[in-house]
Amino acid sequence: MHDDTPDDPPSMVMNEVVTLADVLAPPELELKLVCGGGNATTTIVRGAHFSEILDPQIWLEEEWIMMTSGVEMYRDPARQRQLVRDLVTMNASALGYCTGIKTKAVPPALLDEAATLGLPLFDVPYHVPVRHVMTHVHRLVLGTDDVLLQRAIALTDYLLTGFDGPMPPSLVPETRIVVTLRQMLGLSVDHVDVQGSPVDPEDGGAVELSSVVNGVSDQGSTHLRVHGEDVLAVPCRVGARLTGWLVVHLPSRTDGHRYVLAAAEAAAMLIAVAALARRRSTDNLEALGQHLMAHLLRQPARRPRTGAGDLNALVGSPSMAVLRELGFTTSDPIRAIVADDLDLAAHRPDDLARVLRAAGIPHAWAVEHDTLVAAVQCSSEVALALTERFGVPAGIGGPVAPQDLPASVRQAQFALRMLRSEHHHARPGSAPRLGALDFAGLPPAALAAEQIRDVLGDDAVDDFLAPLVEQPLLLDAVVEFLRCDQDVAAAAQRLHLHPNSFRYRLERAAGVLGAPIRRPSTLASLYLACAASNLL
Known part of the structure; x- marks a missing residue:
């Protein structure tokens, strides 16, 4: 059953009274009266409510239509007949049965009892969105009673109390509405997500619905017993979009249940609207950030500059406007x-974005193939702590002005290579570094290696390594010698060589370089050149 909202809803027309004929009239709804007698279409209708609750006398007003998909009764003919008797006793206008959800047609016992007692019963086809039927009835009814319309507006206005004043940053609109509803009803009200878990992890008293939520229809409110307590589960939804549930802990008396139901359903819709609007806003900001990252990453990687002066130079530019909208200063x-090397199925980029949002860190990110690049505005210590929570190895670049982001990206890539190298070449029994590595935390030699090509130029570095590159066996020996901290035995083992054979290769490498390998200046030059060439 679909729940899409019509693109162009008809305007509300003021009428004197609404009848069942008016409800059944629109051909696009395809509502079919299956029983009720010759005068059924003249029955007065004052409202409609979709519910799986089988106690209509508690929840439904007189001359209202009850709509249901039969979740609580489709296998129980006795309960079907009892529902019809209860609706007739309370002078309900009609029963609308949504076919195709639990049964292909109206259950025989339900149809027989309705025909016997003269209760109008109509069929709502599976392909017709039930929300369209409800909206149609609400529009008809509100068009007959300006007092009722004013009450609906007043209820919404009350639930939005407090939105005209300052709210703590941690208080999302949904929480404000729940707090107001609690005060309005004088009852305990919980807000849980679509899986039935409390939305607010600090709400220790929230009822856990995860064990029963899969069996609850999200098309309407349901009366449940959870842990021996009566609760009303109200879906927070707009059209087909379900964002969670409101759970109202019901009092022992039943005389105020209709008021509770009306207020809870109004609050649930406002909560769904707030949640969807906030999610859409977040999605828009993420998309905006990705466009900004694509622009910044196209800039040439030059020597990084830091300081507010560089940022202030961007004031008034489109990039700075986007940065400000994303929360950057x-x-x-x-x-x-x-x-x-992300496993995008296990580590989605928006998982990191969610961590950064929760910490209030201004950020933007982009993904190309399996590489995630994010720009953040926080200290390196905070970036390290948050990145490690992402669960994959990551490198963190140094602080730069936005237009110099490519330079920080290059530093982060270098730090990540150092992290992977340390992990891959760790000796047996040692504890390799995991998580994230900050470029600023690298030793001076590593920092120098990252910048050596900028200082000396690519040709100077490549020319120094050229004699070894021309003889790959010698280059492999030198690289493993550096990786293993000049431990001949360990390096020879990695190359599956006898130590004497490995020493011979080092001697040959010294010969082509024209200097002893263990000379400090030679070791330093080899380390810088190999690290700058991504060999370590």
């Missing part, structure tokens, strides 16, 4: 986070 630089 002109008082602090940004830094890059890079994670590659």
Whole structure:
């Protein structure tokens, strides 16, 4: 059963009274009266309610239509007949049965009892959105009673109390509405997500619905017993979009249940609207951030600059306007986070974005193939702590102005290579570093290696390594020698060589370089050149 809202809803027309004929009239709804007698279509209708609750006398007003999909009774003919008798006793206008959800047609016992007692019963086809039927009835009824319309507006206005004043940053609109509803009803009200778990993890008293939510229809309110307590589960939804549930802990008396139901359903719809609007806003900001990242990453990687002056130079530019909308300020630089070889099924980029949002960190991110690049505005310590929670190895670049983001990205990539190298070449029994590595935390030699090509130029570095590159066996020996901290036995083992054979290769490498391998200047030059060439 679909729940899409019509693109162009008809305007509300003021009428004197609404009858069942008016409800059944629109041909696009395809509502079919299956029983009720010759005068059924003249029955007055004052409202409609979709519910799986089988106590209509508690929840439904007189001359209202009850609509249901039969979740609570489709296998129980006795309960079907009892529902019809209860509706007749309370002078309900009609019963609408949504076919195709639990049964292909109206259950025989339900149809027989309705025909016997003269209760109008109509069929709602599976392909017709039930929300369209409800909206149609509500529009008809509100068009007959301006007092009722004013009451609906007043209820919404009350539930939005407090939105005209300041709210703590941690208080989302949904929470404000729940708090207001609690005060309005004088009852305990919980807000749980679509899986039935409390939305607010600090709400220790919230009822856990995860064990029963799969069996509850999300098309309407349901009366449940959870842990021996009567609760009303109201879906928070707009059209087909379900965002969670309101759970109202019901009092022992039943005289106020209709009021509770009306208020809870109004609050649930407002909560769904707020949640969807906030999610859409977040989605828009994420998309905006990805466009900004694509622009910034196209800039040439130059020597990074830091300081507010560089940021202030962007004031008035489109990039700075986007940065401000994403929460960045002109008082602090940004830094890059890079994670590659992602298993996108296990580590989705928006998982990191969710961690950053929860911590209130301004950020933007982009993904190309299996590499995630994020720009954040926070200290390196905070970036390290948050990135490690993402669960994949990552490198963190130094602080730069936004236009110099590519330089910080390059630093983050270098830090990530150092992290992977340390992990891959750790000696047996040692504890390799996991998580994230900050470029600023690298030793001076590593920092120098990252910048050596900028200082000396690519040709100087490549020319120094050229004699070894031309003889790959010698280059492999030198690289493993550096990786194993000049431990000949360990390096020879990695190359599956006898130590004497490995020493011979080192001697040959020294010969082509024209200097002893263990000379400090030679070791330093080899380390810088190999690290800058991604060999370590």
